[in-house]
Amino acid sequence: MPDVTAVSPAMLLRADVEATAFQAGRERTLASLRAWAETGPQRAAQLITAPGGAGKSRLARELGHRMRTAGWAVLHLRDDPRRPDDLDRLRSVRIPLLVVVDYAETRRRQLDLLAECLPSDEPVRVLMLARGDDGWRDAMRPGTGLFKAAEVMRLDPLYGGGPHTYDVAEVMATEYAKELKGLDPTFDLQGRDPRRLVSSPHGSPDFRDALGLHMHVLGTLLDHAAGADPGAGLAAEGRILDHEGRYWSDTAREHGLNLTIDTMRSAVAAASLVPADGIDAARSVLATVPGLRDLREDERLKAANWLRDLYPGGTHWWGSLQPDRLAEWLFGERNRSRPDVLPLVFRSASTQGGPIERYELMRKFRAIDRRCADLADEALDLLRRELRDEPHPDQERLELRGSLLAEQARRHAKRGELDRAVEVKAELVDVARLTSALDPRFRPRLLEELRALAIWARPDEAETAKLFTTPMSPSQTAVVFRELHTIKPMHNRPTLDPPTEHRRTLAVQAVREWISRTAALDGESDRGRVRIEMGMAWLNVLEDAVHIPRLHDARPKIxxxxxxxxxxxxxxxxxxxxxxxxxxxxxxxxxxxxxxxxxxxxxxxxxxxxxxxxxxxxxxxxxxxxxxxxxxxxxxxxxxxxxxxxxxxxxxxxxxxxxxxxxxxxx
Structure with missing residues (x-):
């Protein structure tokens, strides 16, 4: 059964509403997941990756339904970092347990807590869903090896754009027509068969994934019912939101508000961006929205209550426009047509609440356009400086600071800003030192951060750039060490330009510390001695060479x-x-x-x-x-x-x- 009841056309697209039947094209994948759940070790984790809208969430929900029928407990972990105590209840589970974690790449903190709360006497399966596997698991806490070692399944596109896609669209049209009639009794296709209204989707960019096809079908039905030209040259997201605007207008009037569509779009974007935790926070956010900020206080209160009721079922005081692709499209549209709106909302919201709440806010900017990404950079810098200046940070603050720095380093690296990326990475090593000092279990992570800094700061520009654009896991960095073990230095090291020399110095310092700490932790074992050798080989290269030479066996004899x-x-x-x-x-x-x-x-x-x-x-x-x-x-x-x-x-x-x-x- 669905967890949420749709109250608007856009909500029909949500995976947890389940407005349409589960697609038969995923049955083979579902069977594979069920076999993974029912066989194997006592505990296991799997990561499913695919772009947004590919159908990850719906697949996981269907697996949950079938495992629940088989006698399993199923938990879809809510995206609410403020309530970690809820996870303690898992310790008392006495039947097999499946935990589904959507947007896992943005919920590392919850996964850290989850690892401590899983029951020990029953089979446990953790299914993580993410848009990618770009190294975010490597920075997790000690004790999360279950998640770090998870198998990775890349979800293939469900539809290929052939005749089968058209058949699926016809079935969807019938299902959506029934749901739309249930939402609005006045919905009328004037006797036309919904299956015949869906244009052939062959070759359309809207059908690169499951959500694109769903939006095409839903938008086409809404267009016909409204007497509009189906498509009208708009992206599917824009068509859906045009129709959603009527729902916004109707519900706003029910709350005694008479708002323009421009104001409502800005208000919904603000509410979808900022997860307000109460009426005071909501009113503060709306005080920055053009069209609402000049209203009387009682009118803004009405607007806050309207947004609270607009999309029920969220984890915060007011809900968000979903699926995420609709919200992201709205963010981009507002940023283009009203570029003053989101910066005002963001800057206001980022000065309120604690660091954790503000970091949750910053995550929202990952998938929207360049101007918003710049705004996220600004906020990341502000929060990073605030956390850096705390005189006595606790473990939670240090981990949050580490998450911020890791994200900043990735951003700079992706843009080719090598020197800035390395500086941030060096600060991340400082944080890892503090963290390991508070909790010795974090010492292996410090070693990984030192090793990563040495890789990033290598003075060979071409190799560095290649490493920047290739996400590396600890196992991959170990391969780099083994390669460097075979390298001998040049006799004369050329003069380096100051930025490159600085990076080389950082790398040398990182490898030296890595060797010392490895010797202290594991220097007596064969594995530790081999790792120390690899570190010395790398140090040999970093101190004596810029370009990595490939010498052969012509070595001086004794x-x-x-x-x-x-x-x-x-x-x-x-x-x-x-x-x-x-x-x-x-x-x-x-x-x-x-x-x-x-x-x-x-x-x-x-x-x-x-x-x-x-x-x-x-x-x-x-x-x-x-x-x-x-x-x-x-x-x-x-x-x-x-x-x-x-x-x-x-x-x-x-x-x-x-x-x-x-x-x-x-x-």
Missing amino acids: SEHVASGGARVIATGRALDVYTGPMLRDSVKAALSKTDGRLIIDMTLTRFIDSTGLGVLIGSQRRAREAHVALIVVCSYERILFLMRITGTNQVLDIVPDIDAAHRRLS
């Missing part, structure tokens, strides 16, 4: 000689790694049998070392002691000394900065 004082010296080349380490081991074994009791390993030229090289050095020290030979290691390269310190190798070896110091030590 050389050996006897110094004038009689000590035997083994000199290593630029790399002491899996390739040259065994060479050094063999050279040391041979030298121990013919030295006069003094051996020097000269690493003056060495700029890279991995775990194999470190292991050979430690093994050489052990063999030297067994042979009663004094072994000195010459190394002054800070990066290698840094690695020796964090791995404890410096506690085993006798290290001096230059060859003269080695000879003095042995004399």
